Amino acid sequence: MINEIKQGSVVVLKKGHPCGANKWEIIRFGVDCKIKCLGCGRIVLIERMDLRKAIKKILEEETHEEPIE
Numbered sequence: 399m400i401n402e403i404k405q406g407s408v409v410v411l412k413k414g415h416p417c418g419a420n421k422w423e424i425i426r427f428g429v430d431c432k433i434k435c436l437g438c439g440r441i442v443l444i445e446r447m448d449l450r451k452a453i454k455k456i457l458e459e460e461t462h463e464e465p466i467e
């Protein structure tokens with residue numbers, strides 16, 4: 399189950415990139431999404447619906463939590 403995808407999230411897709419990496423940063427999240435391969439830096443445009451289907455896992459390492467006051 400996919401939790402939350404947002405700009406800046408790092409995701410693992412079901413299919414990796416030909417460069418051998420399989421970690422992608424969401425650099426734009428809209429109707430069309432742009433994802434960047436963290437292995438080679440290539441940017442891929444993908445429709446949001448396709449992206450949701452392609453995601454295997456969302457990594458939390460890129461989240462910037464704001465302190466709660």
Ligand SMILES: [Zn+2]
Pocket residue numbers: 415416417418419435436437438439440
């Ligand atoms: Zn790549």
